[in-house]
Amino acid sequence: MFQFSYLKAKSLADAAALAKTNPDAKLMSGGMTLLPTLKQGLAQPSHLIDIGGLSELSGIEVKGDTLIIGAATRHYDVASSAAVKKAIPALAYLASLIGDPQVRNRGTLGGSVANNDPAADYPAAVLALNAKIITNRREIAAEDFFQGMFATALEEGEIIVKIAFPLPKHAAYEKFPHPASGYAMAGVFIAETTSGVRVAVTGAGPGVFRWSDAEAALAKGLKAGVLDKLKVAADDLNEDFHATREYRANLVQVMGKRALQKLVA
Amino acid sequence: MAKIELTVNGTREAREVEDRTLLVDLLRDHLGLTGTHIGCDTSQCGCCTVHVDGRAVKSCTMLAAQANGATVVTIEGMAKGDQLHPVQQAFTDCHALQCGFCTPGMIMATAALLKDNPQPTDEEIYHGLEGNLCRCTGYINIVKAVKQAAETMK
Ligand SMILES: Cc1cc2nc3c(=O)[nH]c(=O)nc-3n(C[C@H](O)[C@H](O)[C@H](O)COP(=O)(O)OP(=O)(O)OC[C@H]3O[C@@H](n4cnc5c(N)ncnc54)[C@H](O)[C@@H]3O)c2cc1C
Numbered sequence: 001m002f003q004f005s006y007l008k009a010k011s012l013a014d015a016a017a018l019a020k021t022n023p024d025a026k027l028m029s030g031g032m033t034l035l036p037t038l039k040q041g042l043a044q045p046s047h048l049i050d051i052g053g054l055s056e057l058s059g060i061e062v063k064g065d066t067l068i069i070g071a072a073t074r075h076y077d078v079a080s081s082a083a084v085k086k087a088i089p090a091l092a093y094l095a096s097l098i099g100d101p102q103v104r105n106r107g108t109l110g111g112s113v114a115n116n117d118p119a120a121d122y123p124a125a126v127l128a129l130n131a132k133i134i135t136n137r138r139e140i141a142a143e144d145f146f147q148g149m150f151a152t153a154l155e156e157g158e159i160i161v162k163i164a165f166p167l168p169k170h171a172a173y174e175k176f177p178h179p180a181s182g183y184a185m186a187g188v189f190i191a192e193t194t195s196g197v198r199v200a201v202t203g204a205g206p207g208v209f210r211w212s213d214a215e216a217a218l219a220k221g222l223k224a225g226v227l228d229k230l231k232v233a234a235d236d237l238n239e240d241f242h243a244t245r246e247y248r249a250n251l252v253q254v255m256g257k258r259a260l261q262k263l264v265a
Numbered sequence: 266m267a268k269i270e271l272t273v274n275g276t277r278e279a280r281e282v283e284d285r286t287l288l289v290d291l292l293r294d295h296l297g298l299t300g301t302h303i304g305c306d307t308s309q310c311g312c313c314t315v316h317v318d319g320r321a322v323k324s325c326t327m328l329a330a331q332a333n334g335a336t337v338v339t340i341e342g343m344a345k346g347d348q349l350h351p352v353q354q355a356f357t358d359c360h361a362l363q364c365g366f367c368t369p370g371m372i373m374a375t376a377a378l379l380k381d382n383p384q385p386t387d388e389e390i391y392h393g394l395e396g397n398l399c400r401c402t403g404y405i406n407i408v409k410a411v412k413q414a415a416e417t418m419k
């Protein structure tokens with residue numbers, strides 16, 4: 001790893017100030033993406049600003065019809081939270097599928113969403129549930145937040161504080177994990193919300209996206225079998241040495257089918 | 266430089282290390298605890314697993330500075346004198362190792378798994394050890410060892 005200076009932020013305001021005075025610094029939450037990146041020599045920040053465990057970024061609470069989770073909440077804490085399991089069980093289930101136990105003990109919601117890895121799990125839930133990303137500057141709708149591979153609406157030094165998930169009537173997530181890393185080869189999150197059915201796909205394309213054909217089909221009737229014959233166009237999907245785009249297209253359909261089965265069960 | 270104070274296997278330690286020092290390097294190079302291994306540089310193998318404040322983590326993917334003030338347990342802290350920890354004993358009894366390189370991490374991951382879930386099913390053991398890779402034994406005897414340990418720790 002290249003040299004850098006480690007700075008432990010004392011508060012959210014402190015973190016923002018440190019980011020402002022050190023333009024080449026990087027925020028670090030769980031470090032489960034950032035540290036591997038630094039170990040590979042793929043980034044050379046001047047400073048790491050540790051925001052892990054800041055009280056402003058912590059906590060899980062249900063307020064009215066919204067579940068609010070602090071950005072520094074670890075995957076393990078989301079997966080095992082009684083409040084999350086009751087409010088949005090599919091979200092707790094999704095968190096329990098991320099990587100492995102050691103990764104879940106360090107990695108955080110905010111880090112995952114800020115990173116927007118095209119194969120990460122959380123972006124599918126954030127987009128399907130129409131969640132709001134609350135930063136130290138503003139609120140960003142999920143729709144506007146994710147901007148393709150590793151790209152988000154976050155500005156220089158902007159910090160995700162928490163994410164607000166409107167409670168769905170029902171939701172379900174199914175993923176086909178990469179056998180070595182656990183990342184999604186394809187993951188489909190279906191949410192029956194007050195404003196209709198939303199379906200988000202991760203892992204398959206260059207970034208999380210809504211599967212509009214599935215949404216249209218499910219709008220006509222939310223029952224098992226509706227997605228059975230729906231073809232997924234492979235043209236815009238990812239192709240690499242793990243899988244062809246045709247294979248991924250098939251996985252999206254199969255994961256969609258399975259998620260729907262769970263949703264209506 | 267970062268001033269780090271932490272408790273390792275029950276002993277208070279204080280060291281001054283470069284900011285970029287990983288927890289695994291603090292343990293191995295500065296504290297001489299070489300039972301914690303480094304098997305990869307991609308955070309995937311789990312050989313470096315230790316407990317930080319009671320939870321299993323990959324010490325190759327955490328800065329020493331992030332462990333400032335924490336309580337750390339490594340493989341060296343598991344046995345009580347000559348008496349092996351039940352998980353260590355089970356790995357010995359069940360021949361759950363060949364070269365032993367992955368074993369410290371496997372044992373630390375198993376101990377953490379059994380704390381959360383004292384009687385895991387086979388399926389739960391597979392998922393619980395997903396963060397640990399073994400190149401030698403095949404996992405059959407490792408799973409056996411986890412079950413024996415669960416039995417003795419009942
Ligand atoms: C072996 C392995 C397997 C994995 N498997 C999966 C998997 O199956 N599915 C999956 O989804 N993920 C997986 N991950 C990634 C894991 O979930 C990470 O924890 C997560 O992507 C990043 O969270 P973090 O808290 O560690 O972020 P960090 O590594 O600390 O930060 C990541 C990026 O986000 C920025 N950032 C962090 N917090 C904030 C914030 N609050 N505001 C603004 N920017 C911020 C940082 O500056 C950095 O650029 C895996 C990781 C490993 C090592």
Ligand code: FES
Nearest residue numbers: 304310311313325
């Ligand atoms: S050394 Fe391989 S995961 Fe830490």
Ligand code: FES
Nearest residue numbers: 363365399400401
């Ligand atoms: S016993 Fe050799 S790597 Fe597991």
